[in-house]
Amino acid sequence: MxxxxxxxxxxxxxxxxxxxxxxxxxxxxxxxxxxxxxxxxxxxxxxxxxxxRPRPRGPSVVVVSPPRDRRPPPTIVGEAIAGPEPVPDQGRTTLLSVRRCECRWPYGDPGAEGFSLCGRPVARGAFCGPHAAVAYRPVRQSPESLEALAGLH
Missing domain, CATH: 1.10.10 (Arc Repressor Mutant, subunit A)
Known part of the structure; x- marks a missing residue:
């Protein structure tokens, strides 16, 4: 032992x-x-x-968050989002070169030679801000449809 x-x-x-x-x-x-x-x-x-055990007497840790983006948020104008940058007419990337955080909005026919994807930074889902505004439309709910959903009809 x-x-x-x-x-x-x-x-x-x-x-x-x-x-x-x-x-x-x-x-x-x-x-x-x-x-x-x-x-x-x-x-x-x-x-x-x-x-x-008593609390340690060392300096307290202060967490500093990174500075916030000072640009104004995009404003909703009708059905589209008006952002600081207009949507390009042609994509920046291809199916083989698109990266994880790049917009996958298609430009042209996938079978055609000039087919491309948007390639701008992703804002929501798989799309940049302007394309997400088109791809993800809010569901318009009337009082009647909400009552039906709640089972009140």
Missing amino acids: TASAWTEDRIERLRTLWLEGRSAAQIARDLGEGLTRSAVLGKVHRMGLSAG
Whole structure:
């Protein structure tokens, strides 16, 4: 049987350092002799020390979100969305060169030689903003159709 790495002195030192708010990695380095962070955390758990630990005294972490896009949002004009960029007359990419986040709006006949896809950055689903406004039309719901949907008719 091998001797335990946790002597009474080490256990008391662990308890003191843990209650001071030190991290498990810092305690493992302090105690040395092959103890790992995981070994320290396991012992802390078995001793029931994790519940009574004070908050760490280090600097608080502040999460900074990236700057928001300052352009005005597109406005809905009739059935189409008026954005900052007009829809091109011809596509920028082909079936073989289109990438994951590029608009897949087709231009021309797929069997024809000049067939292409839009290729602008995707805004919704598989299409750029102007093409998504055409592809995904909102369902017009009348009060009667909503009542029928709710089972009130």
